[in-house]
Each structure stands twice: as C-alpha cells, then as structure tokens.
Amino acid sequence: MTPSAKNSKVTLIGAGLVGSLLATLLAQRGFEVEVFERRPDPRTHGFLGGRSINLALAERGLRALRQAGLADNVLAQAVMMRGRMVHALDGTTNLQRYGLDDSEVIRSVSRGGLNILLLDAAERAGAKLHFDAAMAGADFAGGTITLANPDGTTRNHHANLLLGCDGAGSALRAAMLKHADLGERIEPLGHGYRELEIPSPGSGRFALEPHALHIWPRGHYMCIALPNTEGNFTVTLFLPAEGAYPSFATLPDVGAARAFFDAQFPDALASMPTFDADWNAHPVGQLATLYLDRWHLDGRALLLGDAAHAIVPFHGQGMNCGFEDAVELATLLAALPSKPAAVFAEFERRRKPDADAIAAMSQANYIEMRDGVADPHYLLKRELAAALTERAPTHFMSRYRMVSFTAIPYATCVTRERAQAALMESLLAGHDSLDGINLDAAATRVRAELPPLPQGA
Numbered sequence: 001m002t003p004s005a006k007n008s009k010v011t012l013i014g015a016g017l018v019g020s021l022l023a024t025l026l027a028q029r030g031f032e033v034e035v036f037e038r039r040p041d042p043r044t045h046g047f048l049g050g051r052s053i054n055l056a057l058a059e060r061g062l063r064a065l066r067q068a069g070l071a072d073n074v075l076a077q078a079v080m081m082r083g084r085m086v087h088a089l090d091g092t093t094n095l096q097r098y099g100l101d102d103s104e105v106i107r108s109v110s111r112g113g114l115n116i117l118l119l120d121a122a123e124r125a126g127a128k129l130h131f132d133a134a135m136a137g138a139d140f141a142g143g144t145i146t147l148a149n150p151d152g153t154t155r156n157h158h159a160n161l162l163l164g165c166d167g168a169g170s171a172l173r174a175a176m177l178k179h180a181d182l183g184e185r186i187e188p189l190g191h192g193y194r195e196l197e198i199p200s201p202g203s204g205r206f207a208l209e210p211h212a213l214h215i216w217p218r219g220h221y222m223c224i225a226l227p228n229t230e231g232n233f234t235v236t237l238f239l240p241a242e243g244a245y246p247s248f249a250t251l252p253d254v255g256a257a258r259a260f261f262d263a264q265f266p267d268a269l270a271s272m273p274t275f276d277a278d279w280n281a282h283p284v285g286q287l288a289t290l291y292l293d294r295w296h297l298d299g300r301a302l303l304l305g306d307a308a309h310a311i312v313p314f315h316g317q318g319m320n321c322g323f324e325d326a327v328e329l330a331t332l333l334a335a336l337p338s339k340p341a342a343v344f345a346e347f348e349r350r351r352k353p354d355a356d357a358i359a360a361m362s363q364a365n366y367i368e369m370r371d372g373v374a375d376p377h378y379l380l381k382r383e384l385a386a387a388l389t390e391r392a393p394t395h396f397m398s399r400y401r402m403v404s405f406t407a408i409p410y411a412t413c414v415t416r417e418r419a420q421a422a423l424m425e426s427l428l429a430g431h432d433s434l435d436g437i438n439l440d441a442a443a444t445r446v447r448a449e450l451p452p453l454p455q456g457a
C-alpha cells in the first residue's frame with residue numbers, strides 16, 4: 001500500500017469489467033473506493049449482460065489480472081483458443097494458428113463469470129459497491145453526483161475524484177460534455193451483430209473443436225463462434241445493418257434468417273437446434289468507434305475503458321485495452337494521489353495514442369477476418385510472415401502476435417506492422433508462391449531494415 005494513498009477517496013461510476021478491476025487495484029493500493037453501478041448485483045440477481053456473452057482474453061488482459069492477483073482464478077474459468085478455425089462454404093475447415101505454440105493462445109471467458117469474479121475481488125480488497133445506483137448527473141463545481149434509485153427518486157453523493165468506467169454510453173461523459181468540449185466523435189461501423197448458440201451435445205462435450213475461435217468468412221460479413229466451459233459456443237453473426245441482401249434489414253423474420261443461414265452457414269445451422277428461439281430473443285447490437293480529444297476534466301473527472309474509447313470488437317481487445325488502462329491509472333494515482341490533475345493528464349498522454357491505434361487495428365481486422373482469411377495473397381503473406389518469424393524472431397512479429405501475445409504498446413504495433421507489411425510486399429513482388437524467394441536473404445534484409453522488437457514487452 002502507498003501510505004499517501006491511504007484515505008484518498010475515489011468514486012467510480014460503473015462496475016463492469018474495467019470498473020471492477022480498477023476498484024480492486026485502487027483498493028489494493030490503499031484508496032477508499034466507492035463504486036456506483038446502474039444494474040442490480042449480478043451475484044444475487046443474475047448477470048444482465050446485454051452484449052457479448054463471452055470474450056477473448058489476451059496477454060494484456062492477463063497481465064492486468066496478474067497485477068491484481070486474479071489471473072489463475074480467471075484462467076480456471078477459461079477455454080484456450082489456439083487459432084482461427086476457418087469454415088469454407090463447402091464445409092471444409094482449416095486451423096490457422098495464432099501463435100508459435102501453446103504459449104501463444106487467447107482464451108474465451110464468460111463476461112458474466114468474469115464480472116462476478118472481479119466484483120468479489122473488489123469487495124475483498126475493501127471497495128464499497130452500490131448497485132441499482134445509476135449516475136444521472138454531476139455538479140463538478142460542488143463535487144457531487146446525482147444517483148437515480150430504482151423507485152424513481154434521486155440522491156446526491158459527494159465525490160471529489162470521479163472515474164468514469166460506465167461504458168460506451170457513459171453518463172459521466174455526457175455530464176462532462178456539458179462543461180467542456182471533449183471533441184467527441186462517434187463513427188458507426190454500419191454493421192451490427194446478433195448472438196446465437198451452438199449448444200453442447202451433452203455432458204459438457206463440444207459440437208465443434210473446442211480450442212479454436214471458429215470463423216465462417218463470407219466476404220462482406222461473417223459468423224464467429226467462441227467456446228464456453230459448459231460445452232456450448234456463443235455464435236455471433238456480423239452483418240451490414242442496412243442495404244442490399246444480405247443485411248439485417250433484408251432478414252425481417254426468422255424464416256428469412258434460416259434460409260440465409262442454410263445457404264451461407266449450413267454446417268453451423270446444423271448444430272443450432274435453438275436457432276429460431278435465439279434469433280427471436282436476441283436483438284441486433286450496433287457497433288461504433290468512439291473518439292475523444294480529451295478524456296478528463298482537470299483533476300475532477302476522468303474517463304477510461306469504453307467510456308473513453310469504445311472500439312469495434314474485431315481484434316478482441318476492448319476489454320484487454322481497458323484492463324491496461326486500469327493498471328496504468330492505478331499505478332499513476334498511487335504514485336501521486338494528491339495531484340489528480342497531473343495524473344489524469346499524464347494518463348491521457350500515455351494511453352490515447354494506444355487507444356487510437358487499437359481502434360484503427362480493430363477496424364482493419366474486420367476486413368481481414370471476414371474476407372482476408374480466405375484470400376490467396378493474404379495466405380501467401382501469412383506463409384512469408386511465418387518464414388520470417390522463424391528466421392528473424394528478434395526483428396519480425398505478426399501484428400496479431402504483437403497485439404495478442406505481448407504488451408508492446410498498440411501504437412508501436414501499428415508502426416511496426418506498417419514497416420513489416422511494406423517489406424513483405426516488396427519481397428513478394430512478382431511472386432505467387434514462396435518458391436522463388438531466398439528466405440535466408442529475406443531474413444537478412446528484415447534484420448537490416450527493421451529495428452529489433454522491444455524486449456520483455
């Protein structure tokens with residue numbers, strides 16, 4: 001515990017994934033933490049998720065959980081995914097490994113299970129959690145927030161230091177926007193998602209290979225499936241919201257949806273006995289990227305996680321990035337608890353380039369997942385990347401590996417990826433296979449032209 005942090009009070013809005021981890025990390029560092037969450041306590045009322053039933057946890061997220069002493073508990077509830085299992089239209093499958101071996105895997109975790117584990121940890125560390133308490137407004141000059149009770153009444157709470165972990169639709173952000181221009185820009189993707197299920201065939205068995213993230217890439221849209229420990233898979237269909245067939249607008253009812261699946265994802269549909277009920281029960285979720293020029297209001301309020309930088313989910317990094325935010329902020333605040341304005345400014349300076357970088361990479365990965373994984377030039381680049389990784393491992397690493405299996409800052413991943421991609425294109429010019437390429441000479445060029453990868457990241 002940092003002695004000066006003792007008795008420093010912080011108020012967190014939102015006890016989702018980032019809020020509950022941040023509450024744990026701050027309480028562990030001696031802060032007096034109060035958390036206000038709009039929803040009822042999921043430990044007594046069940047988890048009212050609303051979006052993605054499971055998520056991919058990668059190395060960055062795991063590092064943050066290790067800091068809180070929670071990684072082993074989370075791993076015990078996770079299913080390892082070694083790579084992408086690509087399902088072609090003719091039903092053939094092909095596993096594209098993510099990493100070099102089983103030390104480089106991502107993990108599927110249940111959002112509800114993880115949230116509950118983090119809430120328990122926050123409470124154990126000493127944080128006070130208040131549920132059914134939605135922030136409805138803030139008086140920054142007076143240092144109070146207004147909380148809405150479920151019965152429609154409101155109450156005020158004194159809150160000097162406000163941290164907004166209340167997600168993409170952040171109420172704290174809305175309150176801050178009334179006081180300052182944060183440069184908010186929301187870019188809708190134009191594609192939505194709908195969640196369906198491949199249930200377990202029984203006794204915890206899996207209908208598909210369990211240790212993979214399954215993808216049915218179909219050009220402008222795709223389905224994915226992530227395994228759950230119970231033996232079922234959560235399936236997500238990503239599709240344009242509007243426009244020509246197929247889009248969600250052109251699938252007005254379950255009959256049309258079934259015909260579409262029958263034509264495009266027949267092997268998946270064959271394992272989905274609850275398709276009709278799932279289609280009717282689950283609404284279409286919208287996807288967008290949120291950009292802000294400023295994340296803080298002097299030393300009074302700061303946004304982090306999705307409240308500051310919601311991204312599209314195609315790199316599986318929103319939570320992972322938010323967990324990195326939580327560690328960075330807890331470390332900075334513990335070092336300088338009496339200087340929140342300086343801490344908030346420094347937090348934004350350190351994290352914003354990385355948040356912008358993962359936003360861009362997540363958009364690019366949608367195109368790669370739905371289209372690229374079946375494209376011959378993409379596959380050739382993967383082959384070359386594997387050969388260069390083997391021959392020049394200190395200088396060459398694919399973007400996916402940098403993002404998922406290291407903590408190399410996201411912004412550095414973008415600049416390195418750009419340099420690597422340009423070099424690969426120049427090596428591949430005039431070739432449609434690796435046959436005519438001297439791979440040892442190519443590796444020598446990589447070592448000469450690219451700086452070494454950051455060590456220990």
Ligand SMILES: Cc1cc2nc3c(=O)[nH]c(=O)nc-3n(C[C@H](O)[C@H](O)[C@H](O)COP(=O)(O)OP(=O)(O)OC[C@H]3O[C@@H](n4cnc5c(N)ncnc54)[C@H](O)[C@@H]3O)c2cc1C
Nearest residue numbers: 014016018038056135166167171305306316317318319320
């Ligand atoms: C379809 C989909 C798939 C995804 N897959 C992945 C993945 O594989 N890997 C990954 O890393 N990320 C993934 N993400 C992103 C991830 O879900 C988010 O980045 C993450 O949930 C952000 O956490 P958060 O705590 O900032 O926000 P949230 O998880 O949204 O939590 C916000 C919390 O604040 C509460 N709240 C809201 N308003 C108020 C209020 N007024 N007062 C009090 N409390 C309030 C909410 O009830 C909620 O509990 C995915 C997202 C989607 C949509």
